[in-house]
Every structure is written in structure tokens, then in C-alpha cells.
Amino acid sequence: MKHISLLAAAIGAALISGCNSDTKEVVKEVEVIKEVAPEEVTSVKNVILMIGDGMGPQQVGLLEDYARRAPQSTYNSKGNKTAISKLGDAGQVGLSLNAPWGNEGSLVVDSACSATQLATGMASGSEMIGLDNQGNKVATILERAKAKGKATGLVSDTRLTHATPAAFAAHQPHRSYESAIAAEMIDASVVDVMLSGGAREFIPSDAASNETVKTSLTAMGAPAAIVKKSKRKDSRNLLAEAKDNHGYQLAFNREQLNAADGERLLGLFANSGMMDAIAYDACAKTDSCTEPSLREMTLKALDILSKDEDGFFLMVEGGQIDWAGHINDAGWMLHELLRFDEAVDAVYEWVKDRNDTLVIVTADHETGSFGLSYSRKDLPEAQSLPGDGMQGADYKPAFNFGSLNKLDRLYAQTGTFYNMMDMVSADWTFDGTTGDDWAAAINHYSDFKVTAEQAAPVALREPNEYWVDGHSYLSATVFPKVNDFKEFYVYADEVHANLIGRALAADQNVVWGTGTHTAAPVPVFAFGPYGVTKQFSTLQHHVELGQKMAKALLGEE
Structure with missing residues (x-):
């Protein structure tokens, strides 16, 4: 756009001067200015891909509603602007389809396939890691960046071997092969900075x-x-191998992360997944967190990778948005969206004055079919409004459209639905639990209160009519009882959490459609040189999104 503006100014100036000079001189002036007009930037030195796992348009809507309109919004001191919205305002916004691509694909995607399609720019199959839809190994954008001498990094608040980070640095037939993924990451040694959980x-x-x-x-x-x-299942000590054979510094807590100063860093801050965002927010208030935040991990990765003169590729995942969506926990999900936006803010501040970096903020898919909705419960009282259009009538909507203070009440939740389940049964033995048990746990952590009668359906269990021998979840002979769309609640006893979400739904003005994923197109926020970002302002597919990123960073499809 700068090129066009300068050219227009040049023509205008030349035409004005042309009133008193020869036409040939006018043309010469235009040609001279055209020669110095800057060329459009169509490639970048760095790419930062930020994936809000499970973050569909409606999740972004929850984040924006909270930031802009919650009476006690934590963004009140920041002009009510999220980092995601700042990126959108300064860049381009599009949408991306994400299902397994092609005529032989599926309707709905999982994180492994989706991340693989982003990483490779090729169609993949459900639950595959770094493979195309025929099962062939395909070089990822991270691996190709490393081959061209660029630095590389992976950051996630889940596990390093979880589906999304794994898809950028491993090639396995199934996402559950996490031990093999860990070994491949260390053996290949193509990622310079790896920060997450999953030490196990x-x-x-x-x-x-x-x-x-x-x-x-x-x-x-x-x-x-x-x-x-x-x-x-073996005696390999991959931490020792990473340190001794591949030159990684190791970090296991926030203090060690901050002290790390090498070019290669492996940080594993939890045995499995890192702490949830509600727990993180609680310890952050007293500066007592031993685990680093997603923002802190992102900043450390940027600090190390940006020292490479050839540039870098970095993927950052806010992975627990998806986890909250799977159990239909709106309060937890809001906290996870806020944690992810903190990391986006760190990236925005780092990149806002640069012209050599492409930032893409997107999701792998939407989780939960989440929405804020109006209902027939607790109809609003009539109000008198001063406007001259009311003609003496009261303002009285026919339904409950939800008060804004419910956003603050979602934020006020002090534990996840998993914490509630732990309170009911520490060993997750839920046979014989009662509505009183579940109400006590819900009311301990949630600002929305329920009676024992309202909580009673959370305790109900029934035989699993979809039993599958040896299946990681469907081998359970008994499932929590779901009265509608039960086929879409697949994670065995965890479904008690989904039933908590149903018990709270009416008071929260929240609805959920599934305990798994949907095929909704997800948002794409692109920030960087306009010549690069303009192509993302469209409806695309993750395969195309991966191709566009690779072309911008590597000059190849």
C-alpha cells in the first residue's frame, strides 16, 4: 500500500508541476519517484505460529466479551483491548477450515491431524503425527526451517509430546505413541528450544x-x-541424552528457565500437563508459581531464537483451552483464553515495530460447540427507560439474554471441574455418589450455586452401550448417564465433568453441544508485512494456511 500511496502522490505532484512545464518533464518526474518507491515485502525472516487449541470463533467471542464488557474485567486498565484484537486491528483477519482434507477425508479433525496439516501443508489422517493421508513421512515447516539454518522452537502448556507440538517435530502413526515421539524429538534434535510439560x-x-x-x-x-x-517402557534417560549428546541446557522450574542462557534449551516443568490457568492465576497473585507461565516460556523462546541471524520458526500452543472445552467448563476455559492472550501480548509487543516477522494466531479446531445463549429461565424484570421512543411502555425483554456480571462470575471460579471431581472422590470412584456430594463440590469452587436436586443428574451412571474391548475409554463398562447426544461424550468417567457443565448451564447462560470437537471454521489473525499478510484475509483451509506460512518463511510451497 505504501508503494501505491507514494506513486499517487508522485503523479499528483507531477501533474501540478505540469501546468507550467513540458509533458515529457512530468513523465520523467513520475518515473524517477517510481524508481525509489519501496517494493512490497513478500517474505519474512521469522514465523511465529500461535495455536489456541480448541479456540473457535465463539471462544474468541467469550474472551472479547469478558475483556470489553465484564464489569470487573482484568482488561479495564488496558483499554479493554485483548492482544488478539490488537493483532487483528493492525493486521488481517480470515477463517480456516480444518477437517482432514481431501475427498477421502473426514468431517471433523483431531489436534494431531490438524497440527500436521498446518505443519506440512499437506492433507493428513485422523490422529496421525507428521504423516500425509497415505501414511508417508512429510517434512514439517519446522524441520525445513532447521534445514535452511534457522532456529526452531516449540512451546506448550500441555505436554511436549502432546498432539500439537508433536506434529511439528515427529512422525508417528498415532498421537498416543508419546514415548516414541519423545525419543524422536531428542534423536532428531531439530528443535532448539522445547518448553512444556510431559517429563514422564x-x-x-x-x-x-x-x-x-x-x-x-x-x-x-x-x-x-x-x-x-x-x-x-525402557530404560532410556532422554534428559541425560539431550544434555550430554545434543547440547541442551535443562530447566525444570521457573527459576531455572529464567537463568538459562544457552542456544539450546529443554524445559520440562511438569510430570504430565502443566498447571491449569486457574491454579496459575492463583499463584501468580502472590508470585509463588514454580512453573513458568505460557507468556514467560514464549518470551524465553523469543530471546534465544532471535539471536540466530538466519531467523527462526516458533510454534506456541495454548493447549488447555481445548481441555476445558472437552469437559464443558466455561469458567476454566475463560481463564485459559486469558492465559493464551497473555502470550499473544508478549509476541505482539516483540513484533509490533518489526517488518521481518509473520505472526499467525489461529486454532486447530473448535471444542465443545460452546455458546452463550438466551433462555426462558429467570426472565428480566420490567424497567422504565427515559428514551422518547418508549411511548410510555416498559422495557421488558421476553427472554433472559444474560447479564454481563455473569462474565465476572465465570472468572470467579476457583477450581476446574476436575477439582470438583477430585473433591467428590479422590480416586475417581463415582459409583454411589449423590446429589449432595456433587452440589458440595460445585458450590465450593463455582460462584454459580446448585441444589442437591439440581446436582443429582451428575451422579447418575448407566451401562456403556458402546463398549469396545481394549479401547482406552470405551472399554469402561459403565459411563456417566447422558440423556441426549450421548454418543458425543466419549471420555468415560470424565463425562461427570460435562454433567457439571449442564447443571450450571442455565444460570451461566451457557450451552454446549458436544464433549468432542466440531467442524466450525476457526479464526486466523495475521500480523506482519502487508505483502505477506494480505493472503490470509480469506476463507482457506489449514493445508493452504501451512503452505502460505512455508512460502513466506522458506520461499517454497
Whole structure:
């Protein structure tokens, strides 16, 4: 656009001067100015891809409603502007389809396939990691960036071996092969900075019982909570291999992360997933968090990767938006959206004055079919309004459209639905639980209160009519009882959490349609040089989105 503006100004100036000079001189003046007009930037040195796992348009809407309109919004001191909206205002906004691509694909995507399509720019299959839809290994944008001498990084608040980060640095037939994914990440050594949870996939199988192994891990700085359990079936110590064979510094807590100063860094801050955003917010208020925030991990990754003169590729995932969506927990999901936006803000501040970096903020898919909705419960009282159009009539909507203070009340939730389940049964044995049990747990953590009668459906259980022998979830003989669309609530006893969401839904003005994913197009926010970002302001597919990022960073499809 600068090129066009300068050219228009040049023509205008030349035409004015042409009133008193020869036409040939006018043309010469235009040609001279055209020669110095800047060329449009169509490639970048760096790409930062930020994935809000499960963050569909309606989740973005919840974040924006909270930021802009909640009476006690934490954004009140920031002009009620989210970082995502600042990126959108300064850049381009589009949509992206995300299902497994092609005529032989599926209707709905999982995180592994979606991330693989973003990473490779090729169609993939459900639950595959780094493979095309025929099962072939495909080089990812991260691997191709590394091959061209660029630095690379992966950041997530879930596990490093979880589907989204794994799809950028591994090639496996199924996302559940997390131990193999961990080994591949270390053996290939193509990622310079890896920051997340999931230490259990990197430590020997006997880490919790073998004193020699525990002593070795402790000497590396790993606390007991990190090594309490291994998911490996072998004796490989991938932490030692990363440090001794591949030159990684290791970090296991916030303090160690802040002190790290090398070019390669492996940070594993939890045995499995990192702490949820409600817990993070609680410890952040007293500056007592031992785990780093998603924002802090992002800033450390930028600090290290930006030292590479050839540029870098960085993927940052806010992964627990999806986890909250799966159990239909709107309060937790709001906190996760806020945590993700903190990381987006860090990136925005880092990149806002640069012209060599493309930032893409998007999602892999939408989770939960979430929405804010109006209802027939608690109809509003009539009000008298001063406007001259009321003609003496009261203002009295026919339905409950939801008061804005419900946004503050969602934020006021002090624990996730998983915390409520833990309170009802520490070992998750839910046979024989009652409405009183569930009401006590819900009311302990939620600002929205329920009676024992309202909570009674959360306790109900029934035989699993979709039983599958050996299945990780469907082998359960008994499931929580869901009265409608039960086929879309698949995660065995975790479905009690979805039933908590139903018990709270009417008072929250919240609806959910599923315990899994939907095929909704997801938002795309693109920030960077206009010559690069203009192509994202359209309806595209994640395969195309991956191709566009690769072309901008690497000059190739």
C-alpha cells in the first residue's frame, strides 16, 4: 500500500508541476519517484505460529466479551483491548477450515491431524503425527526451517509430546505413541528450544523406584514432582541424552528457565500437563508459581531464537483451552483464553515495530460447540427507560439474554471441574455418589450455586452401550448417564465433568453441544508485512494456511 500511496502522490505532484512545464518533464518526474518507491515485502525472516487449541470463533467471542464488557474485567486498565484484537486491528483477519482434507477425508479433525496439516501443508489422517493421508513421512515447516539454518522452537502448556507440538517435530502413526515421539524429538534434535510439560515421557521406566536413576535426575536439577512417574517402557534417560549428546541446557522450574542462557534449551516443568490457568492465576497473585507461565516460556523462546541471524520458526500452543472445552467448563476455559492472550501480548509487543516477522494466531479446531445463549429461565424484570421512543411502555425483554456480571462470575471460579471431581472422590470412584456430594463440590469452587436436586443428574451412571474391548475409554463398562447426544461424550468417567457443565448451564447462560470437537471454521489473525499478510484475509483451509506460512518463511510451497 505504501508503494501505491507514494506513486499517487508522485503523479499528483507531477501533474501540478505540469501546468507550467513540458509533458515529457512530468513523465520523467513520475518515473524517477517510481524508481525509489519501496517494493512490497513478500517474505519474512521469522514465523511465529500461535495455536489456541480448541479456540473457535465463539471462544474468541467469550474472551472479547469478558475483556470489553465484564464489569470487573482484568482488561479495564488496558483499554479493554485483548492482544488478539490488537493483532487483528493492525493486521488481517480470515477463517480456516480444518477437517482432514481431501475427498477421502473426514468431517471433523483431531489436534494431531490438524497440527500436521498446518505443519506440512499437506492433507493428513485422523490422529496421525507428521504423516500425509497415505501414511508417508512429510517434512514439517519446522524441520525445513532447521534445514535452511534457522532456529526452531516449540512451546506448550500441555505436554511436549502432546498432539500439537508433536506434529511439528515427529512422525508417528498415532498421537498416543508419546514415548516414541519423545525419543524422536531428542534423536532428531531439530528443535532448539522445547518448553512444556510431559517429563514422564523422557525419564527411564524405573525413575520412581531406582535410587541411582533418581540421584542422576536430581543432579540434573529435576525435583521429585517431575520424576514421580514414567510412562516409558525402557530404560532410556532422554534428559541425560539431550544434555550430554545434543547440547541442551535443562530447566525444570521457573527459576531455572529464567537463568538459562544457552542456544539450546529443554524445559520440562511438569510430570504430565502443566498447571491449569486457574491454579496459575492463583499463584501468580502472590508470585509463588514454580512453573513458568505460557507468556514467560514464549518470551524465553523469543530471546534465544532471535539471536540466530538466519531467523527462526516458533510454534506456541495454548493447549488447555481445548481441555476445558472437552469437559464443558466455561469458567476454566475463560481463564485459559486469558492465559493464551497473555502470550499473544508478549509476541505482539516483540513484533509490533518489526517488518521481518509473520505472526499467525489461529486454532486447530473448535471444542465443545460452546455458546452463550438466551433462555426462558429467570426472565428480566420490567424497567422504565427515559428514551422518547418508549411511548410510555416498559422495557421488558421476553427472554433472559444474560447479564454481563455473569462474565465476572465465570472468572470467579476457583477450581476446574476436575477439582470438583477430585473433591467428590479422590480416586475417581463415582459409583454411589449423590446429589449432595456433587452440589458440595460445585458450590465450593463455582460462584454459580446448585441444589442437591439440581446436582443429582451428575451422579447418575448407566451401562456403556458402546463398549469396545481394549479401547482406552470405551472399554469402561459403565459411563456417566447422558440423556441426549450421548454418543458425543466419549471420555468415560470424565463425562461427570460435562454433567457439571449442564447443571450450571442455565444460570451461566451457557450451552454446549458436544464433549468432542466440531467442524466450525476457526479464526486466523495475521500480523506482519502487508505483502505477506494480505493472503490470509480469506476463507482457506489449514493445508493452504501451512503452505502460505512455508512460502513466506522458506520461499517454497
